[in-house]
Amino acid sequence: MPAAPFPHGPSVAFDAVVKRYPGGTVAVDGVSVAIAAGGFVALVGASGSGKSTLLKTVNRLVEPSAGRVLIDGDPVDTIEPHRLRRRIGYIFQNVGLFPHMTVAENIAIGLRLEGERRNDVRVGDLLDLVDLPRDLAERMPEALSGGQRQRVGVARALATEPGLMLMDEPFGALDPVTREQLGAAVRGLHDTLGLTTIMVTHDMAEALLLADRVLVMQAGRIVADATPRVLLAGEGGAVADALVAVPRDQARRLRALEAGV
Amino acid sequence: MTRAFLDALARVPDLLAAHVLLAAAALVAGLAISLPLAILSARHAGVARVTLGFASLVQTIPSLALLALFYPLLLWLSALVGGGIPALGFLPALLALSLYALLPILRNAVTGLAGIDPAIIEAADGVGMTAAQKLRLVEAPLVVPIVMAGIRTAAVWTIGAATLSTTVGQPSLGDLIFAGLQTQNWALVLAGCAAAALLALVADALLGLIERGIAMRRRGRIWAGIGLLGAGIALALAPIWAGGGQARTITVGAKNFSEQYVLARVIGHRLEAAGYRVRYREGLGSAVIYQALASGDIDVYVDYSGTLWTNAMHRTDVPPRPRIVQLVGEWTRQTDGVRLLGALGFENAYAFAMRSDDAKRRDIATLGDLARQAPRLTLGSDLEFLERPEWAAVRDAYGLRFAATQRYTPSFMYRALASGRADVISAFSSDGRIAAQHLTVVSDPKGAIPGYDAILLLAPKRADDAKIVTALQPLVGAIPVAAMREANYMVDRDSDKRTPDAAARWLERTLGL
Numbered sequence: 001m002p003a004a005p006f007p008h009g010p011s012v013a014f015d016a017v018v019k020r021y022p023g024g025t026v027a028v029d030g031v032s033v034a035i036a037a038g039g040f041v042a043l044v045g046a047s048g049s050g051k052s053t054l055l056k057t058v059n060r061l062v063e064p065s066a067g068r069v070l071i072d073g074d075p076v077d078t079i080e081p082h083r084l085r086r087r088i089g090y091i092f093q094n095v096g097l098f099p100h101m102t103v104a105e106n107i108a109i110g111l112r113l114e115g116e117r118r119n120d121v122r123v124g125d126l127l128d129l130v131d132l133p134r135d136l137a138e139r140m141p142e143a144l145s146g147g148q149r150q151r152v153g154v155a156r157a158l159a160t161e162p163g164l165m166l167m168d169e170p171f172g173a174l175d176p177v178t179r180e181q182l183g184a185a186v187r188g189l190h191d192t193l194g195l196t197t198i199m200v201t202h203d204m205a206e207a208l209l210l211a212d213r214v215l216v217m218q219a220g221r222i223v224a225d226a227t228p229r230v231l232l233a234g235e236g237g238a239v240a241d242a243l244v245a246v247p248r249d250q251a252r253r254l255r256a257l258e259a260g261v
Numbered sequence: 262m263t264r265a266f267l268d269a270l271a272r273v274p275d276l277l278a279a280h281v282l283l284a285a286a287a288l289v290a291g292l293a294i295s296l297p298l299a300i301l302s303a304r305h306a307g308v309a310r311v312t313l314g315f316a317s318l319v320q321t322i323p324s325l326a327l328l329a330l331f332y333p334l335l336l337w338l339s340a341l342v343g344g345g346i347p348a349l350g351f352l353p354a355l356l357a358l359s360l361y362a363l364l365p366i367l368r369n370a371v372t373g374l375a376g377i378d379p380a381i382i383e384a385a386d387g388v389g390m391t392a393a394q395k396l397r398l399v400e401a402p403l404v405v406p407i408v409m410a411g412i413r414t415a416a417v418w419t420i421g422a423a424t425l426s427t428t429v430g431q432p433s434l435g436d437l438i439f440a441g442l443q444t445q446n447w448a449l450v451l452a453g454c455a456a457a458a459l460l461a462l463v464a465d466a467l468l469g470l471i472e473r474g475i476a477m478r479r480r481g482r483i484w485a486g487i488g489l490l491g492a493g494i495a496l497a498l499a500p501i502w503a504g505g506g507q508a509r510t511i512t513v514g515a516k517n518f519s520e521q522y523v524l525a526r527v528i529g530h531r532l533e534a535a536g537y538r539v540r541y542r543e544g545l546g547s548a549v550i551y552q553a554l555a556s557g558d559i560d561v562y563v564d565y566s567g568t569l570w571t572n573a574m575h576r577t578d579v580p581p582r583p584r585i586v587q588l589v590g591e592w593t594r595q596t597d598g599v600r601l602l603g604a605l606g607f608e609n610a611y612a613f614a615m616r617s618d619d620a621k622r623r624d625i626a627t628l629g630d631l632a633r634q635a636p637r638l639t640l641g642s643d644l645e646f647l648e649r650p651e652w653a654a655v656r657d658a659y660g661l662r663f664a665a666t667q668r669y670t671p672s673f674m675y676r677a678l679a680s681g682r683a684d685v686i687s688a689f690s691s692d693g694r695i696a697a698q699h700l701t702v703v704s705d706p707k708g709a710i711p712g713y714d715a716i717l718l719l720a721p722k723r724a725d726d727a728k729i730v731t732a733l734q735p736l737v738g739a740i741p742v743a744a745m746r747e748a749n750y751m752v753d754r755d756s757d758k759r760t761p762d763a764a765a766r767w768l769e770r771t772l773g774l
Contacts, residue, residue, distance in 0.1 A: 061386060086389030096384025100402045100478075109398075110388050156388065 009038035009196045010072040010163050012058060017067035019053050019220075027053040029220030030067070035213075037072075040190050040197045042207035044243060045217035051200045052168050054217070058198065059088045059166055071164065086110055089157030089195075093169040095149050097141040103127075103152055104137040110160040119159075126155040131185060147178035154186065158193070165190070167199040171206070183210055205247035208232065216240045268760060269452035272437060277456055279432040281497035284419045284464075287355055291362025291415055296408075298363075299370030300396065309371055316364035324422040328357045328429050332549055349549060349558045350542075354426035354433075361422055362415040369411030373404030402475075409472035413465050420461040424453065427544045430514075430553050434460075439544040444519050444752045444761065445672050464490070510538040511729070514553060514562035517544045518643075518671045519752040519761065520609060520691060520745065524563045524715070526765030527774070528733065532561075535732035547572065547645055551718075555597035560720045561733070565609055567711035569593070571650040582608070582712030589716065598721030602730065603737030607691055607745045610713040611651055613703040614688035616678060620701040627704045631685065632659040639665045641674050641683025651710055652687075658709035672753065691715075691742055693750020715740070735774060744771055 012035040019028040027050045035041050043051040056062035057069050060081045069076045076084055097106050105112075107126050108119040127134050130151040141149060150170065157165065170186070171179040187210050190197045201207050207214050208228040216224035216239055224231065224240035231244050295316075302309035319327070331353035339346035346352070377400060385395045424435030434457045441449025467486045474482030511532050515525035522543060529539040542559050547568060553559045566585045570576050574592055579585075590601035613631060615623075625631050631638075640663040646652055647666060655661060663685075669677055675694050677683040688695055688702070690713070695702060717736060723729050748768040751759040759767070768774075 059387065061383070081386075082389045082391045082394075084389070085387060090387035092380070092383065092387070094378075094380030094383070096378070096380035096382075096387070098381060098384070098399055113389055113394060 009194050011035060011037040012164065012196060012198065013070040013073075014054070014057070015068045015070065017054065017057055017064045017069060019050070019057065019062060020065040026220050028057070028064070031217075031220070031222055032067075033215065033222055033225065035196065035198065038194060038196055039213060040187065040211050041199070041213045041215060042211035043198065043200045043215050043217060044202065044204055044207045046202065049217040050220040051217045055166055055168055055198060055200045058164075059085045059090055061090075082113075086113060086160055087162055087164070089160075089162040089165040091150070091153050091157050091165070091167045091170045093172040095153040097149055097152060097156075099141055101141075102137065103139050103141065103144070106141065106152055107137075107155045107159055109156060114160065122159065123155075126159055129158065129189065130155045145178075146174055147182060150174060150178075150182060151185075154182075154189070158189070163195060165195050165197045167197065169200055169202070172201075179206075186210070204243040205250075208244070208247070214240075216243060265446065265448035265758070265760070266452060269437060269441070269446070269448045272449075273434070273452055273456050276432055276434050276436055276453075277460065278497040278499075280420070280423055280434045280457070280460065281493060283351065283354055283358065283426060283431060283433060284416070284423045284460075285494050285497075287358035287419050287423070288362055288412070288416055290355065290359035291366055291419070292412065294359065295363045295366040296370060299367050299374065299408075302367070302371045303374035312367060313364075313371065316367050319360045320364045324357070324361060325425050325428065327360065328353060328425055331357050332429060332552075336552065347558055348556065349430040349545075349553045351431050353429045354423070354431040358419050358422055358426070362419050365411040365414035365418065366408065367411075369414075370404060370408045373407035374400060376407075377403050405475050406472060409468060409475065413468045413472070416464045416468055417461045420457060420464060424457055428546065430542045430545050430549065430558055432540070432542065436541075436543055439517060440522060440761070442670060443517055443544070443672060444522065444758070445755070446752075446758060446760065463493075467493075509536070510540055511561065511723075512540045512542055512559045514545055514550050514559035515541065515543040516547055516550055516562075518689070519764075520689070520749050521563065522761035523748050523752060523764045523768065524605075526762045527736065527768060528561055528563070528717075530765060530769065531732045531736070531774070532729070535728060537729075537732075547649075551599075554718055554720050555599055557720050557722055560723045561729070562718060563605065563715050564718055565713040566604070566716055567610065567651065567713040570711050571654070575650070576711075577650070577654060579708050579711045582714055585712050586714050586716060593718065594724075598724060600719040600721075600724035602717040602719055602733060605715040605717060605736055605740045606738045607715055607740050607742035608713050609689050609691035609715055609745075611646065611655075611710055612688045612690045612695070613655075613685050614678070614695055614700040615685050615703065616681075617699045617701045619684065620703070625701075625703060627706050628655065628659045628661070628709070629706065631703050632661050635661050635663045635685075638663055638684040639667060639682070641667050641669055641677045641686040643671050643674055643687060644668050646687040655705070655709045658707050675753075691745045691749060692753070693746040693748075694753055696746065697750055697754065715745075739772055739774060740768070744768060747771075 014031050014033050017028055017031045020026050031054055043055060045051045053062050057064050058076065060076055104123045107123050111119045111122065123137055124134050127137060132148060132151050144152065171182055174182065183206060199211065208231065211228065213227055214231055215222050216236065218239050224236040226236045230236060231240050234241055298312045302312045332348050335346055335348035335353055339348060381399060385399045390398065423433050424438055426433045427435035427439050434453045437449045437453030441447060441453060467490050471483050471486035474486060513525045513529050515521040525541055525543065529541065532539050545553060550562060551564060551569065551573060554562060566589050569589050570585050586604050593599035593601055613628060615625065623634055625634060667683060674686050675698065678686045679698060688700065717733060748764045751764040751767065752761055
């Protein structure tokens with residue numbers, strides 16, 4: 001029997017999560033935060049701030065050294081990792097399409113793991129969902145552009161109808177135009193499918209434009225937790241302000257250029 | 262030459278079948294061992310260091326030595342578990358070749374697994390694959406092309422090294438190469454080499470077909486390749502299934518020189534006339550052939566009384582020739598149940614031989630004379646003589662100290678003497694080339710070298726087989742040394758060479774056997 005997906009939009013809670021690596025490096029240093037069902041939360045921070053590590057404790061790609069992660073109140077470590085992961089969509093920068101499988105086989109892999117064999121209709125629907133032409137189904141991944149590959153990655157993550165979507169720098173390797181399009185598409189899917197989404201990004205502009213709530217991390221701790229509007233108002237603290245200043249300054253200079261000053 | 266080549270080709274099919282089975286079994290065993298090890302090694306760096314280190318170490322051992330090492334190892338193991346493990350033939354050859362096949366497969370598989378893009382592994386974990394699913398659905402398909410390249414390398418190596426299994430008594434195309442090299446029958450060598458090379462090329466091409474089929478996702482090609490490989494192996498198995506009457510098959514052993522090949526054929530012809538199927542195990546070393554007989558791997562062969570007297574019985578005294586034969590017979594019966602049916606009637610002793618003109622010029626007639634001039638002379642020996650106790654006995658009895666010693670296969674030893682690269686050789690007294698090359702045999706006045714009567718030995722389970730004894734009894738005392746020398750020379754001479762089989766027929770006709 002296929003594992004039941006999480007009811008759309010589960011809540012996620014981090015309870016004093018610590019990740020310490022052998023050698024003493026502390027990637028996540030006691031994070032406690034609750035994410036409401038149906039939220040779109042961005043985790044922002046510089047490289048090495050611990051945001052990716054924190055994200056991966058949700059689908060157990062990283063096991064915390066201390067603390068717990070709960071989905072809808074259930075600790076994730078009470079579910080076998082592979083069962084847990086089949087109920088969570090996971091998208092990351094390098095996509096990781098299986099090069100020896102067609103686009104259709106890549107998209108349907110989660111269904112195949114659950115023992116479902118005839119997935120043609122579902123694959124077609126998913127290609128529609130991520131705005132890819134259906135005739136891409138029989139292509140090999142190497143024949144796709146970077147943007148198409150990440151759309152396939154999104155389709156693959158959505159195939160098992162997960163309620164929770166984890167995204168680790170999902171658009172990091174894409175050109176700005178594709179990035180913009182795909183960002184909007186993902187936000188659209190989040191809204192229509194009623195997902196809970198956690199997105200890791202180092203790009204504050206992307207976080208502000210896509211997310212309902214932005215968590216800023218530094219040195220393994222959450223140093224700001226606010227809505228985009230509050231952060232833009234300069235009420236997120238020093239670290240958040242510094243990150244917000246970059247796109248704000250860029251926007252100001254662009255406006256100035258436009259005005260011909 | 263053409264006829265000789267066609268004769269040689271006639272021997273290829275049976276040996277090719279044995280060669281295919283051995284190489285295929287070794288490759289399959291190599292795969293069965295190396296693939297799980299590769300998976301373990303890819304998961305744990307510590308395991309990888311040990312497995313790859315071991316496989317590389319095996320690879321540095323010359324294949325001939327690796328094969329030879331399994332003989333004492335299996336003997337010891339067999340003794341440990343109370344017998345039953347054959348130390349010669351298929352098993353040691355299989356083990357050595359399987360070990361040899363490990364490295365290319367293991368190294369390619371480990372390299373392939375380590376080289377998979379980490380993003381693909383992260384994706385496999387991310388979509389919720391178990392470790393087994395990840396291996397089956399992602400890792401295995403991605404490393405198959407690299408592993409196939411390793412399998413192709415291993416296949417070519419294994420097919421090449423399998424020619425050496427002749428030396429541990431496992432028939433292979435090496436039988437042709439070793440016999441041909443020994444009797445300087447180049448048609449045989451050529452037939453053996455060509456068949457082995459062709460086999461390697463065909464196996465490589467078929468594995469390549471499978472490899473490309475996988476890369477291009479063409480099931481047709483993959484199955485065509487597997488089908489053709491399977492068909493080849495099935496064809497090689499056919500004679501075994503058809504064989505059925507294994508009990509009536511007699512295996513005749515032979516050491517690695519012409520006289521042994523000829524005598525094996527004489528024995529074989531008589532057994533065939535008595536209604537037996539006959540197989541030959543040729544090219545066995547002196548050290549292993551007696552053990553092969555004692556353990557029943559071969560049924561009958563000709564040895565020399567002095568060889569067993571010094572090497573197996575470790576005797577250093579030298580009683581008269583008939584007494585040695587009698588004592589050897591009593592010893593083999595008591596220790597191994599081996600029956601000494603009788604002496605054939607001639608002796609093939611170690612004899613120090615020199616070019617006649619050289620011996621005259623240096624005034625050397627006895628080993629005592631030779632010892633005085635030895636520090637200025639080079640001794641050419643066969644491959645094993647310098648390791649044998651006979652050499653130690655002669656050396657110590659006369660104080661022989663040569664300026665240099667050089668080992669040759671017997672045929673090349675005579676050439677080395679003729680060309681002057683050796684001044685003295687450890688010749689064989691029944692060798693036709695002593696007379697043909699006008700060599701002088703240096704006498705042994707102190708009697709340091711024991712008698713070497715050719716003796717017919719029967720394996721324990723054949724010792725009291727009346728039918729076999731009846732078939733072979735007429736050979737006892739029937740072969741005078743002059744006839745044996747002539748038959749040997751037919752095989753050894755450079756022009757108008759005969760095959761051992763033809764020389765055996767000549768010997769039978771001449772002696773009215």
